[in-house]
Amino acid sequence: MTELTFAKIDQIVLDTLKPPDRSYWVTVGILFLGVLTGAACWIYQILTGIGVAGMNIPVAWGTYLINFVFWVGIAHSGTLISAILHLLRAGWRNPIARAAETMTVFAVCIAGLFPFIHLGRVWLVFYMLPVPNQRNLWQNFQSPLMFDVVAISTYLTVSSLFWYTGMLPDLAVVRDRATGLRKKIFTVISLGWTGAHEQWRHYARGYLFFAALATPLVISVHSVVSWDFALAVVPGWHTTIFAPYFVAGAIHSGLAMVLTLMIPLRKVFHYEKIITTSVLENVAKTIIFTGLIVGFAYATEFFIAWYSHNPVEVAIFKYRPTGDYAIGFWIMVVCNTIIPLLFFIKHIRTTIFWLFGISICVNIGMWYERFVIIISSVSREFIPHAWGLYSPTMIEFGIMLGAFCLFFFFFFLFVKHLPSVSMTEMKEILDQGEDHAG
Amino acid sequence: MLAEYRVMGLFTDENQAISAIRDIKDSPWPMHRVHSPIPSHKIADALELKKSKVGYFTLAGGITGFFAGFLLAMFTASQWHLIVSGKPVISLVPFFIVGFEFTILFAVFGNVVGLIHQMQLPEYKGLEQYDPRCSGDCFGVMASCKAEELEGLKHFFQSKGGEAKVISNGLV
Numbered sequence: 001m002t003e004l005t006f007a008k009i010d011q012i013v014l015d016t017l018k019p020p021d022r023s024y025w026v027t028v029g030i031l032f033l034g035v036l037t038g039a040a041c042w043i044y045q046i047l048t049g050i051g052v053a054g055m056n057i058p059v060a061w062g063t064y065l066i067n068f069v070f071w072v073g074i075a076h077s078g079t080l081i082s083a084i085l086h087l088l089r090a091g092w093r094n095p096i097a098r099a100a101e102t103m104t105v106f107a108v109c110i111a112g113l114f115p116f117i118h119l120g121r122v123w124l125v126f127y128m129l130p131v132p133n134q135r136n137l138w139q140n141f142q143s144p145l146m147f148d149v150v151a152i153s154t155y156l157t158v159s160s161l162f163w164y165t166g167m168l169p170d171l172a173v174v175r176d177r178a179t180g181l182r183k184k185i186f187t188v189i190s191l192g193w194t195g196a197h198e199q200w201r202h203y204a205r206g207y208l209f210f211a212a213l214a215t216p217l218v219i220s221v222h223s224v225v226s227w228d229f230a231l232a233v234v235p236g237w238h239t240t241i242f243a244p245y246f247v248a249g250a251i252h253s254g255l256a257m258v259l260t261l262m263i264p265l266r267k268v269f270h271y272e273k274i275i276t277t278s279v280l281e282n283v284a285k286t287i288i289f290t291g292l293i294v295g296f297a298y299a300t301e302f303f304i305a306w307y308s309h310n311p312v313e314v315a316i317f318k319y320r321p322t323g324d325y326a327i328g329f330w331i332m333v334v335c336n337t338i339i340p341l342l343f344f345i346k347h348i349r350t351t352i353f354w355l356f357g358i359s360i361c362v363n364i365g366m367w368y369e370r371f372v373i374i375i376s377s378v379s380r381e382f383i384p385h386a387w388g389l390y391s392p393t394m395i396e397f398g399i400m401l402g403a404f405c406l407f408f409f410f411f412f413l414f415v416k417h418l419p420s421v422s423m424t425e426m427k428e429i430l431d432q433g434e435d436h437a438g
Numbered sequence: 439m440l441a442e443y444r445v446m447g448l449f450t451d452e453n454q455a456i457s458a459i460r461d462i463k464d465s466p467w468p469m470h471r472v473h474s475p476i477p478s479h480k481i482a483d484a485l486e487l488k489k490s491k492v493g494y495f496t497l498a499g500g501i502t503g504f505f506a507g508f509l510l511a512m513f514t515a516s517q518w519h520l521i522v523s524g525k526p527v528i529s530l531v532p533f534f535i536v537g538f539e540f541t542i543l544f545a546v547f548g549n550v551v552g553l554i555h556q557m558q559l560p561e562y563k564g565l566e567q568y569d570p571r572c573s574g575d576c577f578g579v580m581a582s583c584k585a586e587e588l589e590g591l592k593h594f595f596q597s598k599g600g601e602a603k604v605i606s607n608g609l610v
Binding site for chain 1: 452471472473474475476478481482485488489490493496507510513514515517518522525529535536538540542543545546549550552553556557559560561562563565568570572573574575
């Protein structure tokens, strides 16, 4: 930390915006091919019908809803880091806040795609918009699905505005050191920011309000997503624990994705002095905490099923660890609750190899958590003759591949064209003499 | 007509800039702006800045949003004339959720409008009287003086440990 100066911070971050080499464009090209694959699958589904996906009664919600919940979850840690930790004045958030916020914006965009894909007849999406219409049909806001439309749209709008506002001073830094076309572009998008005291006076206040508003929003959004399930009378879903359980799980998966993204970013862009091992260690410590909450929630679900003496609840919670999707259940338990406990060992949470490996495990585990919740419950509802199994088709896999590629495609474009570390916030903690390593 | 010069003192040390701000207040040279690469509480204290009014915009947005969300949900429900499972058509609990989300959304809109209005952005003319180093590692204190006082003002900034840069000279 002592080696860093204002000029050094600018130099490290601005170096990342230098013209990329061929390997960068090759990677972007491969990702774009993945995006095209997903788009082709979706077009095929639109032309042929939703039947090309593996979803059918009783499992009408498959990978599209799994991925929707997964990506909304990924989005949550960005707001945790940028808003909640900002309010708590945690200095270690500063080096990773920008990339985490960006991850939030892109992840919400990806999540928002899945309800469209799941609709089948996507051109009827305007039915969800409350606008006067000749059909005289209005949305009913008693439905959790309509809560979701409002919540996700709000979250996307707020997180995008928060992201852009936070970036404004850094856009001015790039503008002041750029030449040619880049200077012109950054002059326009930095809105003429000069860092004058009058600007800072309002900016600091406005940013604080952003953080204060984003904090309850982030909690409400995943609560609303959880009510898509909890308000349905389906065994394994109809439970009051879902909102806190989903919020904790969302932050758990998001923090893991932060590590998955930050570790290569740190290596490729030589951010070692900014994103120090101690910063990553603090993320790992938070993962222990969220992992314990998630583990507690898993155990509580089983306890309540047993304690309720409700035969259907008991049956579904016996089915999950022993039934058709038992592999998914055990991947979920091991990856989300047991493996993160390794972070209790200091050597593991300070070693890049382990940090990266465990973050990947948690990402996989959290995807399977959504799989287990969504699929196992509806495949074994109340009436045995209506039971049925689900397996995704190649079309679903193609769309899922496209979604992951689109996320990383956006992120790759971002890191080479916009400052991926907040220079201003790094200078702020340097000025305050704080140790950003926490 | 008198020529007025605008001179910016550029400091790499924040404390030197603060010292210059405090002392220039007692000088005959009017201070126009202070530029800094970070939001500095010390500079804000030295300038005795008042609290921003952005919060009023945010509050107005939030209140508007709550009623907009709640009333929208009430309006759409009332168009159905349909009682489901004996539940009231105007249900307060689910509509509160819509009201809450709209509160946040409109409060953020209010916040953005407040920021744009108070910071007076976009404003590209300010860049003409600005030094790009102020976004990097320099704190800039801008003051103006008459032609015959130019050397005195430059010397003032230099004596405070900064670099004096003539930003503009015009006629007043």
